[in-house]
Each structure stands twice: as C-alpha cells, then as structure tokens.
Amino acid sequence: MTKLYKSFSWLFIFLSAISFAANAQTTGRLNGKLIDATNSKPLDFATIILLNPNNQIIKTAQTDASGSFRMDAIAFGTYSLKISYVGYNPIIRPTTFDAAHTVLSLGSIKMALSKTSVLKEVTVQAKKNTIQLGIDRKSFNVEQSLVSQGGSATDLLSNVPSVSVDIDGNVSLRGSSSVRILIDGKPSLLGGSSIADVLQSIPASSIETIELITNPSSKYDPEGQSGIINIVLKKNSRRGLNGNVSITGGLPNTFNTNVALAYQNKNVNLYGNYSHRYGQRSGSGFSNRTNFRRLSSGADTTFTFNQNSSNTRNFTGDVFKVGMDYNIGEKTTVGVSSNVNLRKRDGGDNGLTQGIGQFGNLNSSIDRNNSEYEKGNNYDFNFDFSHKFKKPQEELTSNISFGRGMEDETQNFNTNTYNYVRTPSSLNNLIQQNLTDGNFRNWNLQLDYTNPLTKTSKLELGYRTTLSRNASDFDADTLNNFGNFVNDPRISTNFVYDEKIHAVYGNYQKQLGNFGVQAGLRAEQALINTALLDSNKTFNQNYFRIYPSVFLTQKFTGEQTLQLSYTRRVNRPRDRQIIPFLDRSDALNYRTGNPSLRPEDVHSFELSYAKYWATTTLTSSAYYRQTNGAIQRITSSYDNTGIQLTRFENVARAITSGLELIGRTEITNKWNATANLNFYNTSVKGDPSLGLADNSGFAWNGNVTTNFPLPFNISGQARFDYQAPQVIAQGKTRTNYGLDAGLRYDFLAKKVASISLNARDIFKTRRFGSITSDPTFYNVTDRRFSSRQVNLTFAYRFGRTLDQMNKKKDRKEEQRDQTPDEPTGGN
Known part of the structure; x- marks a missing residue:
C-alpha cells in the first residue's frame, strides 16, 4: 500500500512538472x-x-x-x-x-x-476528450473509453474517476454506495428493479456519456448521499441520415451488438437504437469464521466454519430506444421517446462448509448446490416540451414520463448437512424453492422555468412529483418427507412499497464581477407507506423537509476558480434493504431486509479548486459529509447453531471527510494522462443496542488512465486502479486493484471503421473481501469473479449530411432536365 501511495503521489508531481515545463516554453x-x-x-x-x-x-x-x-x-x-x-x-x-x-x-x-x-x-x-473536468461536475465520454468497449454499463462505470463497483454490481461514488443513479436524467427506466441487474444488462455501446455531480444544487433531486450519476443513452445530434453498427466477441463467452439509425432535418429529429448483450461470469470465494461461545457453566465452545464456494452467472440483455423531436416553430420543441430493457439471468453456485471444533476436529459439513433463473423487463414513455421566449436564455421545459416493469425469479436450494458429533452421524437435507413475482410502476411529472433577470443574474423555478409503487411477492416452498413442496409462511412475504414525493424549488444566481453566488431551497413532502400483506402490518413514513443549497464561487487571475458549497440531501432505503424476505441461499449466512429503516439525513460541505495551466487541468475538492441515521449492514447471531443474520440498520451517524484530486495533462499533442486520488476518513458512531462500538479509519483510492498514439492509425489506452481497505460498521474491506488496456485501429476514408481489442483485469488481481468482527465472531471473506475479459470489437459509422443529400438530388434533377424528351409518334 505504501509503495502504491508513493507511486500515485509521484505521478501527480510528474504531471505538474510537465505542466510547468510546458509553460516555460514559447x-x-x-x-x-x-x-x-x-x-x-x-x-x-x-x-x-x-x-x-x-x-x-x-x-x-x-x-x-x-x-x-x-x-x-x-x-x-x-x-x-x-x-x-x-x-x-x-x-x-x-x-x-x-x-x-x-x-x-x-x-x-x-x-x-x-x-x-x-x-x-x-x-x-x-475526437471528444475522454473526460471534461468542471469545478462542480465531470462528464465522461464513453466513445473514447477503449478499455470498456464490448462491456456493460457496470464495466463502464468502474472506469470512471471517483466511481467504484463491487463484485455484486453495487455502485459507489467517493466510497459511498448511497448514490442516486439516473438514466437520461430520470429514474423511470430503473423503476423498482435491482439497479445492479439493469446496469449489467445495458451494453456500454448504447451509452453516450456519464455525468457526475457530487454536490447537486436544489434544482436537482436530493436523493443520494454522495451525489448523482446520470447515464445518458445515445441520441442523434447530427443533421441528415446517419448511423453506426458495432459487434463484439470476447472471452469468456461475451457477445454484444449495437445498431443505431437517425435522421434529422430542420424540423424533425428521428432516432432509434438497439443493443444486445450476452455475457458469462464465473467466480469463487471463501469465508473463514470463528464463533466465540461460552456456556453458562464457563466451558469454552469456540468453533470455526471454513467455507469455499464457486458460482456461474449468465446475463442476456436487449435495450431499445426510439424517439422523435419536432420543432413546432423556431422556439418550441416537443419530443416523445421510449426506452425498453429486456433481460434474463441464470446460474448457480456450489459450496462446501466445514465446521471445526475447538480442538481441530471435524464436527460438521454442509454441501450446498443452488440454481436460479430470473427474467425481467422495464419500459418507459416520455413526453418532453421546451419553449424559448424572446428574452435570451428564458426557457420553459416540462416532462411527463411513465415507467413500468416486472421481475420474476425462481431459486432452487439443495443443502445437505452432515453432523459428525452425533452417534451415529446424521444427515439433514433441505430442498427449498423460492418464487418471486415483482411488479412496479413509476410516474414523473416535472416543470422547470429559467429566467435571466439581468445579464448577471438568473432565477430558476420548478415543480416535480414522482409516484412509485413496487409490489414483491416472495413465495418459499420446502420439500417435505412425502416429496411435496409445502409453503413456509415463516419466510414467505408479500410486500408493497408505495412512495409519493411532491417538490418545489427555487434557485437564484448572481454574478458580481469575478464573484458568484447561488442559493436555493427545495421543499419536499414525502409520503411513504409499506405493507406486509400476509400479516397486515403497515409502516408509514410521512415527512416534510427543506433542502437548502448554497454555492459561492470566486474566479482568480491565471485561470483559477474556487468554490465553497453546502447542500442537504436524503437517502431513502429501497428494494432489498427493506423487503423482509429471509434469504437462506447460504446455510450459515442468512440475509433479510428491514421495513423499519428510516431515511438518511445528509449534510454535505465541499470546497473545490480548479486550476488550468497550458497543458494541464487540476481539480481538487475537500469534502465533509455527515449522515444522520446512516444505514449499515449489521451481522449478528441468528441462533445458537452458528447461523448468522445480516440485515440493514440505522446507526446514529457516519462522518466522511476527504480530499479528492483529479488531474489531466497533455504530455504531447496526442498523448495525455488523467489521474485521480481520493483520500478520506470514515467514522461510524456505534449503537449499544445493536452491539456496535465506534469505528473509524483512513482509506484512499486512486486510478490513472493514459491515451497514447501508435503508428499505422493505432491508438492505445491503459488504466490502473487501486482501492485501499475501507472502514465499515463492523470492520473493514480488503485491498482491491487491477489493470486494463485497449488498442484501436481506425481505417477506411475519414476513419469511419475501427477494430478494437481490450483486456480487463489483465493480471486477475481484482477481488472483494472484508474482515468483520464483534464480541461473538471474527470473519474473513474473499470473493472474486474470473474478471479477466478479452474483447474484440468492430465498429462502422455511416451517413450523409443534408447538404450532401441535396447535392445528389440536384444532380439527378439536372440530369433529368438535360435528357431529351421521348418522341411522341403516331399512326
């Protein structure tokens, strides 16, 4: 860790030295x-x-x-x-x-x-720059990410500075997994589905850009502890008829295709995009856990479980996007669009767990053989309206969108438990089938108005309502001694989540010379009702909150900008965090949701500085984030047999403070490098009622990406990332790092065709693990997928501008005019 820390530090010194050397030139x-x-x-x-x-x-x-x-x-x-x-x-x-x-x-x-x-x-x-750095936001251009071609949205996000993705596809921003993810600026395509599953089904080739806003103003949805990640799907922006196709094949077992076609003239913009993705991932892992148990008699009965497992997952996804924008006049535009996501997932996992007694004797073994099959779909419809007034930059926009979807999943568990302590040895066989039927719908109603009051001031006003409903019916059936599946009401759950959010906001900006101020308020009424239909239990959370935001910006000479900001945000628990279904897929590690979870209340401060040299851009942000009622995974004993239960709980608070540095330099005219370092300290306030002590610690992560030219129209890209151990409620995560690289060859006239070859996790070093403990246990886990992937992609762009099409039409008409008329003969 120390060597890597020094390496990243020297890298930033090297980039700065290059910049100063360049400035000294003529x-x-x-x-x-x-x-x-x-x-x-x-x-x-x-x-x-x-x-x-x-x-x-x-x-x-x-x-x-x-x-x-x-x-x-x-x-x-x-x-x-x-x-x-x-x-x-x-x-x-x-x-x-x-x-x-x-x-x-x-x-x-x-x-x-x-x-x-x-x-x-x-x-x-x-070519567009790979990343555009601003003092308050970053924009990542997908087209220039060679190492992500042929992958999914998940693979793409893992290559974005400040963003990390764990082995289950959960996304984190600046070390926090409480981040708001939007698609085309809306949550409707995600709906009530698992975000990780949806992102895994979206091919990277269907994405235009990824935008990061770490401290959004009151104009934006306050959801998300660490900020907003907006995934922008491709949409036509060129006039004329144009399109592109791409096809990817890779190992292990990867196949992607993407087709886009669009036409635009003065009044109409028509566009459509289709992407297909198939991928296979296999992995393995281990868990070594020691349970400390002392009987009332004083006897020490400490025992250990050593578990090894392997798994395979197959993903299939189809994504469609179609739309039309129509200019009613010079200042008014209406648009309609639709997104459809169809996906399937299947796979299985096998595991062997051995129970070791205090004196090293084998007490038990558990043989697990599970399989699963899941299919789901999401679709949404969007209507957009935009009107520009006579006053420059005065604009009214509105959006109405509706999303709906479903997820059906079948899980089959087959667990054999051998007990060697009893005489004679006994065998207990558990066969369980889980059927999950999930449905959701989502409405979004939004109106935004911008009025530039003067040349140096602007007022923004808006209204938004979101209506969401997610129904999940979990049916658990267990095979009895007569060979029949019988419903188990103890773990079957019929759960409904209903959410209504009504919000209004006002945002005012004023520029006073080189000093700018932006202040805003967002008022939200949240009406959240959940219900367990089987037991007629209801949980209601209805609250009204004000979310203020303040931004103070000072521009200095020498291309420098300083900004101080404060925002209040919220993180509402959803999905598996609150659904109280008991997951027994691992015989010794149960998981369940907690319908009593409260939303996190987040206060975020950020001091940002941006400096532009001749060939280098540096952005730095010192941030402080206090989360009251922080949601954490808590593990405790389920019973006295060694089974543990993990569920989500609210703790008093969690505080994260850190410093993030992002630098980009043009080493030569065609060779550049971008580096990111994030140092942060996390402290979690313990909760005696949950058996939690205070926990705190320092962590850091970093990555560096370089783009370089090679002979014969070949360009290359390499990326290295590193994540140091990070503090969690009952311990810390383990070190994780990896190297990706890619090459692209451009050919044909105007370089409209390309062949790309990339490899991710070249040295197979990426893994995800943790060390957790409390007075009753000590646990070390390590999980990894066979993440080394090699993809070969062919891409081709085609199209003509309107000017070219009109020229061809004019030539045809000219040829027709010059052709002599046919003689009209008669008898």
Whole structure:
C-alpha cells in the first residue's frame, strides 16, 4: 500500500512538472465561448480547429456544456482558427501568437444559422476528450473509453474517476454506495428493479456519456448521499441520415451488438437504437469464521466454519430506444421517446462448509448446490416540451414520463448437512424453492422555468412529483418427507412499497464581477407507506423537509476558480434493504431486509479548486459529509447453531471527510494522462443496542488512465486502479486493484471503421473481501469473479449530411432536365 501511495503521489508531481515545463516554453493559449446569435444559448460540442499557413491541423478542441473552449501550448506563429457547428455558418479567424501576444481571449462568439440550415461537409473531425473536468461536475465520454468497449454499463462505470463497483454490481461514488443513479436524467427506466441487474444488462455501446455531480444544487433531486450519476443513452445530434453498427466477441463467452439509425432535418429529429448483450461470469470465494461461545457453566465452545464456494452467472440483455423531436416553430420543441430493457439471468453456485471444533476436529459439513433463473423487463414513455421566449436564455421545459416493469425469479436450494458429533452421524437435507413475482410502476411529472433577470443574474423555478409503487411477492416452498413442496409462511412475504414525493424549488444566481453566488431551497413532502400483506402490518413514513443549497464561487487571475458549497440531501432505503424476505441461499449466512429503516439525513460541505495551466487541468475538492441515521449492514447471531443474520440498520451517524484530486495533462499533442486520488476518513458512531462500538479509519483510492498514439492509425489506452481497505460498521474491506488496456485501429476514408481489442483485469488481481468482527465472531471473506475479459470489437459509422443529400438530388434533377424528351409518334 505504501509503495502504491508513493507511486500515485509521484505521478501527480510528474504531471505538474510537465505542466510547468510546458509553460516555460514559447507558447500561447486562447479561449472563448460559443453562443447562438439569436438566443445567446451556449453551443456545446462545436468543433474548433487551429490550422497553420499550409492548412495543416495543429490543434483541435470542442466546446463544453457551457459553450466554452480553450487551446493551450500553441507555438508562436500565425494560424487560422476555424469554428464549425451543425447547421451554422462556419467562422474563420486569423490569429497570431508571439512574445507580445501570448493569450488570446475571444469572449463570446456569436454563430448564425446558415440560410439553408444545413451543414457543409466537414472534412476533418475532432475526437471528444475522454473526460471534461468542471469545478462542480465531470462528464465522461464513453466513445473514447477503449478499455470498456464490448462491456456493460457496470464495466463502464468502474472506469470512471471517483466511481467504484463491487463484485455484486453495487455502485459507489467517493466510497459511498448511497448514490442516486439516473438514466437520461430520470429514474423511470430503473423503476423498482435491482439497479445492479439493469446496469449489467445495458451494453456500454448504447451509452453516450456519464455525468457526475457530487454536490447537486436544489434544482436537482436530493436523493443520494454522495451525489448523482446520470447515464445518458445515445441520441442523434447530427443533421441528415446517419448511423453506426458495432459487434463484439470476447472471452469468456461475451457477445454484444449495437445498431443505431437517425435522421434529422430542420424540423424533425428521428432516432432509434438497439443493443444486445450476452455475457458469462464465473467466480469463487471463501469465508473463514470463528464463533466465540461460552456456556453458562464457563466451558469454552469456540468453533470455526471454513467455507469455499464457486458460482456461474449468465446475463442476456436487449435495450431499445426510439424517439422523435419536432420543432413546432423556431422556439418550441416537443419530443416523445421510449426506452425498453429486456433481460434474463441464470446460474448457480456450489459450496462446501466445514465446521471445526475447538480442538481441530471435524464436527460438521454442509454441501450446498443452488440454481436460479430470473427474467425481467422495464419500459418507459416520455413526453418532453421546451419553449424559448424572446428574452435570451428564458426557457420553459416540462416532462411527463411513465415507467413500468416486472421481475420474476425462481431459486432452487439443495443443502445437505452432515453432523459428525452425533452417534451415529446424521444427515439433514433441505430442498427449498423460492418464487418471486415483482411488479412496479413509476410516474414523473416535472416543470422547470429559467429566467435571466439581468445579464448577471438568473432565477430558476420548478415543480416535480414522482409516484412509485413496487409490489414483491416472495413465495418459499420446502420439500417435505412425502416429496411435496409445502409453503413456509415463516419466510414467505408479500410486500408493497408505495412512495409519493411532491417538490418545489427555487434557485437564484448572481454574478458580481469575478464573484458568484447561488442559493436555493427545495421543499419536499414525502409520503411513504409499506405493507406486509400476509400479516397486515403497515409502516408509514410521512415527512416534510427543506433542502437548502448554497454555492459561492470566486474566479482568480491565471485561470483559477474556487468554490465553497453546502447542500442537504436524503437517502431513502429501497428494494432489498427493506423487503423482509429471509434469504437462506447460504446455510450459515442468512440475509433479510428491514421495513423499519428510516431515511438518511445528509449534510454535505465541499470546497473545490480548479486550476488550468497550458497543458494541464487540476481539480481538487475537500469534502465533509455527515449522515444522520446512516444505514449499515449489521451481522449478528441468528441462533445458537452458528447461523448468522445480516440485515440493514440505522446507526446514529457516519462522518466522511476527504480530499479528492483529479488531474489531466497533455504530455504531447496526442498523448495525455488523467489521474485521480481520493483520500478520506470514515467514522461510524456505534449503537449499544445493536452491539456496535465506534469505528473509524483512513482509506484512499486512486486510478490513472493514459491515451497514447501508435503508428499505422493505432491508438492505445491503459488504466490502473487501486482501492485501499475501507472502514465499515463492523470492520473493514480488503485491498482491491487491477489493470486494463485497449488498442484501436481506425481505417477506411475519414476513419469511419475501427477494430478494437481490450483486456480487463489483465493480471486477475481484482477481488472483494472484508474482515468483520464483534464480541461473538471474527470473519474473513474473499470473493472474486474470473474478471479477466478479452474483447474484440468492430465498429462502422455511416451517413450523409443534408447538404450532401441535396447535392445528389440536384444532380439527378439536372440530369433529368438535360435528357431529351421521348418522341411522341403516331399512326
């Protein structure tokens, strides 16, 4: 751990040294902001190209979400700056850099729509940066992630800075698994399904970008302890007819396909996307647990369980997205879209557990053979409306979305327990079948209004209602001595979760020179009712809360920005955290939910700093997060036979404070590196009623990604990540690290085709384990999948702009006009 810590520290020193060395050279830089000449709306992802007098490309860039762009480390000389954007007239400006002109600030550049509203053919295309770093958010471009191609959304998230994914597919942001995950800005596609299962079924090829907001303002849903992860599925943004196809094959047993087709003209944007994914994963693990037990007579009856297991999982997923945007006029747009997710999962696990007595004698053994099959689907329908007023940037938007889905699962447990202490030895056989029928639905009603009061101030107002219902019927049947399955009412559960959230918000922004302030309030009324239909028990949580947010931002000279922010957030327990179904798939480790869980109350403070050098960007954030009523996994004795029960409980509070650093540097014109370090301390306040003592400790994680060019149109990417042990309620997790790498070869005219080869977890080092204890037990676990995966992907892009299509049409009409008329003969 110490060597890796030093290595990451030296890496940041190395990146900074490169940056300062570059600044010492005779170079210049330029920056600007691109806006629409009519409504002053920022134009994102516009192409910026710097050409030398021989018309050769020297540098390229793209505007970010705010329309801003910058180019650094420009050698002294004379150039032409070319700016182009779909449907707008291109802009070409001469520029010169010398000792007297090292910085060129272009300010706001207004682009006008072309008269024909079509895009002239672009002969040069610039690649988007892998990651765009802002002081309050990060945007990760999927297309440039070579190591994730051919994988799932889960694989993709594990390669995003600040994000980690455990062996069960649970996602964490800055070390916290309480993160809000959205798809296209909405929770409707996830519904009441297992988030891990949905993410595993979505191919990475169907995703455009991943956005991270670690401390969202009052405008956003306050759900999620550590922030928001928004997964943006692909949608057409180019005019004309265009599309792309890709196909992936890999080991072990991976097959993915993706097809996208879209057409856009001045008034209509039609788009559709289909992705199929099949993957297989196998894994193994062990658990060594010592139970401390002393009888009333004083006799010590300590015993140990050593468990080894193996498992296999097969995943199949199909994802569809179709939609249409229609411009009613110049300022009004309506859109309809639908997402469909179909998935299946099957597999099994086998395990052998040996019970060892105090003197090393074999007391018992448990042979487990389980299988499962699950199928599920989600679909949603969305209606979006947008109207721009005469005043620039004044806008009204609304969304109505409805989502629905189901999950059916069948589990078969076959457990043989041999007891060698009794004379004669005895065998107990348990055969159990679990049938799960889950259904859910979700409504989202949202209205947002933005009014720029002056050139330096803005007011945002909004309303949102979400209505969710999740019904889960767990039916557990046990095989009796007569060979018949009989329902076991002790562990069967019919559970209903009903949630209604009504919210209004107001957000005000004011810029005072280089100082900016943003303050907001979000008021929410939560009506949450859960019910156990079998026992007629109900649990109600109805509460009203105010969620404030404050952001203070100061810009300094030398491309520096400092921001201080505070937000209040909430994390509501859902799914398996609250469903009280007793999972007995492991004969010695039972799991269940807790319907009495309360929502976490989160107070988050963050001090962020961003600095831009000629070739390097550095963002740093010092954060403090206090979670009252923190939800933790708690393990306790189930009975006196050695069985343990894990369930979720609220503890008094948990406090996490840390420092995160993200840096990106352009080592050369085509070679760059991005590194991320996160140091944090976690303390969990104990609870005597749960047998929990206070626990605290320091942890850190880091990763580095580098993109580099190779000869013959080949580009490469490598990524290394490391997670140090992390504090949990009853112990700590174990070290986890791994290396991924990928290559891509671009070919054909304009590089419209590519072949990619990547490998994940090359040295098979990734594992997930923990060490937990209390006065009654000490447990060491280790689990891992055969995570080394090798994928080969072929991708092809095709399409024509409207200008090209019109030219072809004009040529046909011209040829028709030049063809002589046929003679009209007669008798």
